[in-house]
Amino acid sequence: MNTILDTTVFLGKFLYYGLEFLVTSIVPKSKKDVAGETVLITGAGSGLGRLLAVRFAGLGATVVLWDINQEANLETRRLAQEKGGARVFAYKCDCSSRQEVYRVADQVRGEVGDVTMLINNAGIVTGKPFLATPDHMVERSFYINAISHFWTYKAFLPAMVKANHGHLVCICSLAGMVGISGLSDYCASKFAAFGFAESLFFELSHIKENQIRTTIICPFFFNTGMFEGCTTKYPFLLPIMEPEDVAQKIVNAILEEKVYLILPKFAYVAFVLKQLISPKMMIALSDYLGANTSMTSFRGRAKAGEPPVEAERKCD
Numbered sequence: 001m002n003t004i005l006d007t008t009v010f011l012g013k014f015l016y017y018g019l020e021f022l023v024t025s026i027v028p029k030s031k032k033d034v035a036g037e038t039v040l041i042t043g044a045g046s047g048l049g050r051l052l053a054v055r056f057a058g059l060g061a062t063v064v065l066w067d068i069n070q071e072a073n074l075e076t077r078r079l080a081q082e083k084g085g086a087r088v089f090a091y092k093c094d095c096s097s098r099q100e101v102y103r104v105a106d107q108v109r110g111e112v113g114d115v116t117m118l119i120n121n122a123g124i125v126t127g128k129p130f131l132a133t134p135d136h137m138v139e140r141s142f143y144i145n146a147i148s149h150f151w152t153y154k155a156f157l158p159a160m161v162k163a164n165h166g167h168l169v170c171i172c173s174l175a176g177m178v179g180i181s182g183l184s185d186y187c188a189s190k191f192a193a194f195g196f197a198e199s200l201f202f203e204l205s206h207i208k209e210n211q212i213r214t215t216i217i218c219p220f221f222f223n224t225g226m227f228e229g230c231t232t233k234y235p236f237l238l239p240i241m242e243p244e245d246v247a248q249k250i251v252n253a254i255l256e257e258k259v260y261l262i263l264p265k266f267a268y269v270a271f272v273l274k275q276l277i278s279p280k281m282m283i284a285l286s287d288y289l290g291a292n293t294s295m296t297s298f299r300g301r302a303k304a305g306e307p308p309v310e311a312e313r314k315c316d
Contacts, residue, residue, distance in 0.1 A: 031255035035060030037167075040108065040115045042095050042152065043122030045072030047224035048171065050079065051247035052119060057085025059251075064108055064115065066093040066122070087112075095122045096143035098151045105155035114159040117254075119169040120149045120193070125226055127298040130184040138185045145189035149196055160212050167213040169254055170197035174220045174267050178274060181286075182295030194218070201259060215254050219263040221294070222246045229299035233290025237266045 039056045043049040045067030057063045057080035065080075067073040070092040077090040089112055093104040108115065123145045126137045149170065160166025175183050176190030194216060201214040221227040222241035232238045246263060253261040262268055270289070274282060286292055 029256045031252070032257060034117070034255065036062070037116045038062045038064065038113055039117040039119065040064040040066065040152075040156065041119045041121055042066045042093070042148070044076050044090075045069045046076075047226060048222075048243060048247060048250075049119075049121045050076045051243055052121065052250065053077075053080045053088070054083050054085075055247060055251050057081070057088055058083040060084075061117070062087040062112065063089070064112055065090045066095065066104065068092065068094045095148035095152070096140065101148065101151040102155055105152070109159075114163070115156040116160065116163075116165060117167040117169065118152055118156050119171065120152055121171040122148060123171070123173075123190075123226075125183070125186045125300060127182060127186075127227075127295055127300055129182055133185055141185040141189045142192065145186065146192035146196065149193055153200065157212075161207070164207075164209070164211045166211075167215065167254065167257075168197070168200065169215045170194070170217065171250070172197065172216055172218045174218050174262065177218055177262070177271055178267075178291075180294065181292040182298065213257045214259055215257070215261065216259065217250050217253065217261045217263075218267070219246055219250075219261075220267060226300065227298065229297045230294050231290065231297060232294060233288075237264075238270075238289055239264060 034056060039061045041049050041053050041056075041063065044053050044065035046069075049065075049067070050072075053063050053065055053076050063080055063085055065073050065076050065088065067076075067090075070090065073090040073092065077088045080088045089108070091104050091108065094100050124141060126133050126141060128137075153168070157166070157168070160168075170193055172194045173186075173190040174180075175187045176192075176194040179187050197214065197216045201216070204210050204212050204214065220238055220241065221230045221232070222243050224243045227240075230240065232240055241263060249263060250261065262271065270285070273285065277285070
């Protein structure tokens with residue numbers, strides 16, 4: 001009897017939520033108001049982090065910027081304030097260091113207050129074939145792209161749970177869902193970040209009347225400099241996206257409280273095909289899309305006064 005009851009309840013929920021998903025896909029949810037929310041963005045000194053900071057400041061949120069490059073971080077603060085951000089705070093923080101994350105988190109709580117939206121955006125890319133990837137860069141990739149999320153969640157999630165209010169945003173990557181040649185350490189770390197964020201989504205969903213939202217973002221390459229030199233064989237299917245467009249889509253997904261956002265839309269097709277076709281068919285599809293050669297001419301970010309790509313510690 002329990003099996004029959006459980007199955008009936010499951011089918012009822014499954015159909016109801018399926019219809020709800022179809023309706024919201026046609027009629028988008030109303031966007032939530034983030035005015036007065038405290039939004040912390042890691043890797044805010046450049047690229048996507050900077051674009052998100054400027055947009056959330058313009059929406060009336062209190063914005064907290066974390067980056068290892070304080071000079072770039074202060075420039076982001078200036079740009080965010082120009083957009084109307086009355087309360088924008090910049091902190092230097094190396095997210096790969098657990099002790100530093102906890103120390104700066106304490107400083108934020110004391111000077112700004114509890115963080116109600118955490119956007120884990122900090123990341124690095126090595127962009128070398130596996131056997132040419134230095135050991136220390138494998139470690140750096142995991143510390144910044146994945147393990148740092150554990151420390152930031154431990155620092156800020158307890159207050160969200162206590163208030164039953166908050167939003168956790170993981171800027172992951174399409175490389176966290178599909179392996180890409182030449183990105184072994186990056187893919188592995190992003191797979192880890194995706195799994196961690198999704199696991200927490202399910203864990204939090206079992207809290208009674210949970211009001212803590214989760215959004216996981218998985219974009220393809222976009223033009224911020226982090227993936228400078230990357231190519232795509234068929235831009236009409238997998239374009240190298242413009243960062244302003246990506247940032248706006250991410251903000252919209254957060255405001256609509258979507259759990260997943262994969263960019264571009266064709267990537268949904270590729271991800272589903274991966275589960276259905278044979279490995280040899282997957283290799284043929286990868287060759288067709290140019291995924292195996294996309295990193296051949298990779299250069300990464302290279303600016304005056306910044307470390308070379310192999311030692312880069314900033315992120316988009």
